[in-house]
Amino acid sequence: MTTATTTTRRLTIAKAMSEALAQEMARDPSVLVMGEDIGKLGGVFGATQGLLDRFGPERVRDTPISETAFMGAAVGLAASGMRPVAELMFVDFFGVCMDAIYNLAAKQNYFSGGKVSCPMVIMTSVGGGYGDGGQHSQCLYATFAHLPGLKVVIPSNARDAKGLMLSAIRDDNPVVFMFHKALQGMGWLGTVQRSITDVPEADYTTPIGVAAVVREGTDVTLVGLGLTVHLALDAAAALAKTGVSAEVVDLRTVSPLDRATIRASAAKTGRLVVIDDDYMSFGVSAEVIATVCEHGGARLRSPPMRIAYPDIPVPFTPVMEHFVLPNAEKVVAAVQAMLEAAP
Amino acid sequence: MSTLESTAPSRATNRNQRLWMYATMVQSRHFEALVKVAYLEGKQPLFNMAKGPIPGEMHLSDGQEPCAVGVCAHLRPGDAVTATHRPHHIAIAKGVDLKAMAAEIFGKKAGLSGGRGGHMHLFDPAVNFACSGIVAQGLGPAVGSALAAKLRDASDIAVAFLGEGAANQGAFHEALNLAAVWQAPVVFVIEDNAYGISVAKRDCTAVESNAIRAAGYGMPGVHVPGNDADRILAAAGEAVARARAGGGPTLIEIETTRLEGHFMGDAEGYRPAGEVEALKARDPIPAYRARLLAEGFEAEALDRAAGAAIAEVDAAFVFARRADYPAPEEVFEHVFAGEGASQ
Numbered sequence A: 001m002t003t004a005t006t007t008t009r010r011l012t013i014a015k016a017m018s019e020a021l022a023q024e025m026a027r028d029p030s031v032l033v034m035g036e037d038i039g040k041l042g043g044v045f046g047a048t049q050g051l052l053d054r055f056g057p058e059r060v061r062d063t064p065i066s067e068t069a070f071m072g073a074a075v076g077l078a079a080s081g082m083r084p085v086a087e088l089m090f091v092d093f094f095g096v097c098m099d100a101i102y103n104l105a106a107k108q109n110y111f112s113g114g115k116v117s118c119p120m121v122i123m124t125s126v127g128g129g130y131g132d133g134g135q136h137s138q139c140l141y142a143t144f145a146h147l148p149g150l151k152v153v154i155p156s157n158a159r160d161a162k163g164l165m166l167s168a169i170r171d172d173n174p175v176v177f178m179f180h181k182a183l184q185g186m187g188w189l190g191t192v193q194r195s196i197t198d199v200p201e202a203d204y205t206t207p208i209g210v211a212a213v214v215r216e217g218t219d220v221t222l223v224g225l226g227l228t229v230h231l232a233l234d235a236a237a238a239l240a241k242t243g244v245s246a247e248v249v250d251l252r253t254v255s256p257l258d259r260a261t262i263r264a265s266a267a268k269t270g271r272l273v274v275i276d277d278d279y280m281s282f283g284v285s286a287e288v289i290a291t292v293c294e295h296g297g298a299r300l301r302s303p304p305m306r307i308a309y310p311d312i313p314v315p316f317t318p319v320m321e322h323f324v325l326p327n328a329e330k331v332v333a334a335v336q337a338m339l340e341a342a343p
Numbered sequence B: 001m002s003t004l005e006s007t008a009p010s011r012a013t014n015r016n017q018r019l020w021m022y023a024t025m026v027q028s029r030h031f032e033a034l035v036k037v038a039y040l041e042g043k044q045p046l047f048n049m050a051k052g053p054i055p056g057e058m059h060l061s062d063g064q065e066p067c068a069v070g071v072c073a074h075l076r077p078g079d080a081v082t083a084t085h086r087p088h089h090i091a092i093a094k095g096v097d098l099k100a101m102a103a104e105i106f107g108k109k110a111g112l113s114g115g116r117g118g119h120m121h122l123f124d125p126a127v128n129f130a131c132s133g134i135v136a137q138g139l140g141p142a143v144g145s146a147l148a149a150k151l152r153d154a155s156d157i158a159v160a161f162l163g164e165g166a167a168n169q170g171a172f173h174e175a176l177n178l179a180a181v182w183q184a185p186v187v188f189v190i191e192d193n194a195y196g197i198s199v200a201k202r203d204c205t206a207v208e209s210n211a212i213r214a215a216g217y218g219m220p221g222v223h224v225p226g227n228d229a230d231r232i233l234a235a236a237g238e239a240v241a242r243a244r245a246g247g248g249p250t251l252i253e254i255e256t257t258r259l260e261g262h263f264m265g266d267a268e269g270y271r272p273a274g275e276v277e278a279l280k281a282r283d284p285i286p287a288y289r290a291r292l293l294a295e296g297f298e299a300e301a302l303d304r305a306a307g308a309a310i311a312e313v314d315a316a317f318v319f320a321r322r323a324d325y326p327a328p329e330e331v332f333e334h335v336f337a338g339e340g341a342s343q
């Protein structure tokens, strides 16, 4: 990571994303942004604020509601020397444009024998917990991470958001940049305050494929991504009061997964809990646990646990949704049960 | 086939039908008024979409009532309707149970789906109504329902409502072609309220009128200006009759108005100053009342019908507010047909 020595300000993830986009558009004329309501409105989740005024409608394009077409167009732009950033307003909408994403963008470099790369960014909002129903609340990390040729990142805080966005745009591969609605810092939706961080004004990158140990500990490793990093940090703080020392790993990148950091932490603490707000089965949590267990991996003192969203669609009514979403209390309870069973 | 400018007389003859249209528009507007009150509870002074008795996005239908009543006046319970993320006026005009619908919007056990769906996912099989949240998602299903009726030899038809923004989705174009190839008894109804969230139709649609697109699929396309329930009634009457008689699909494009934001909480900075006030001055409901009075309807008859319609809504909201929430564990039910809890 380039160390930034200049001024920092406290920014939301939304502001950090739009700052990264603006800086890269100013630096690299091949970068352009497109999507629904990203121009005049500045993005439903604020990721493109100020870009239209600064760079004009040629490079900041409000599209029709035509994801199939503009996601395909992004692939063509990328194949033609541009670096498009396309916003898919909610990840839940991927169904109407997945073909361009997984059968074109993800495979173009491979099929062309490395001759035609696909440097594009798909930025998309994820997550529920605010009663928006089952077509506007999904995470789908694993759905994208499962597909070879795609990189998938998700920041838990504004500093990483800017650095990951700059890395994503400069990457010569398609990168799915996910941002969690509960961390975005929009005035009309609650935001976990810890996601609002100091952000250097200067240009810096956060490397793709590198996780971060965001809290050190010795008794148990809590692995999270996006919002669940904050659930893990809250749980770690609560556990500390009971004398349990939890280490928290922020994946930051889902694919390619930083297996070394995960293994090192699990080897150090000997206990592993993964927290994921995506559907549980065949998901990120399973991949993290497999990473630790396979190849004669770390000898854990307790069976690993996953706290994830169960395999059911997301219900509207908050009494049901909050019952099944992961939260810090569930993490604390899991760790305590784990420690009681095998101290 | 060329586009037809709807030339039907603005003076419909069926007195009861027009009284029903008036009362149903009043009912729908009152329903939205009560939704507004409930939605804002718990969201003041700081608006937070996650809070209050009705969390999540809320898309109101104020101003679009003529589209719903003009079309649904011709429909029977056996006719299928698919609607959009902005569904209340259509659901009400199709005869969806008001109490169960209100309870669903409050996330209660007595709701249409026991609180699982919410305001964008209302299902009432008793009157063949469904809606969903992905733009242009209802068109394919409407073609399927229409084909099922044809295969059953029933005279039932299907109607798909969509916004003008949805006419730029691939699903729109594919569904129209398929309906024409299959000669399915289906009517596609575009509610053109000039905006898809912040993006004006003129900035994202290649043609001035979506009705002319019907020509590309060999079906009649009808443009209905004026947000006028009587003209919509006439145009829909022809289309529904053609579908029932085996004459195949029709596309109807209605010029209507969105009197509220895209969703509640929308600051609407993308709208020119004075636009909403001007639209409200042309509110279709008082205008329709004035026309009925001018044509000799008695004020008392109108008030009586409207009063009864309003009372039904009031009762539905009392019911919905008093109703119980589901047990959180019920979240696991209905993932698969024929099973109870999935875990």
Ligand SMILES: Cc1ncc(C[n+]2csc(CCOP(=O)(O)OP(=O)(O)O)c2C)c(N)n1
Residues within 6 Å of the ligand: A036, A065, A067, A089, A093, A096, B085, B086, B133, B134, B135, B162, B163, B164, B165, B166, B167, B193, B195, B196, B197, B258, B262
């Ligand atoms: C496939 C898809 N893309 C984007 C959205 C987000 N979205 C919800 S409503 C809407 C605007 C729809 O405009 P229009 O079809 O004109 O309907 P209106 O909201 O005006 O009733 C958009 C872009 C979505 N729900 N689904």
Ligand SMILES: [Mg+2]
Residues within 6 Å of the ligand: B163, B164, B165, B191, B192, B193, B194, B195, B196, B197
């Ligand atoms: Mg519209």
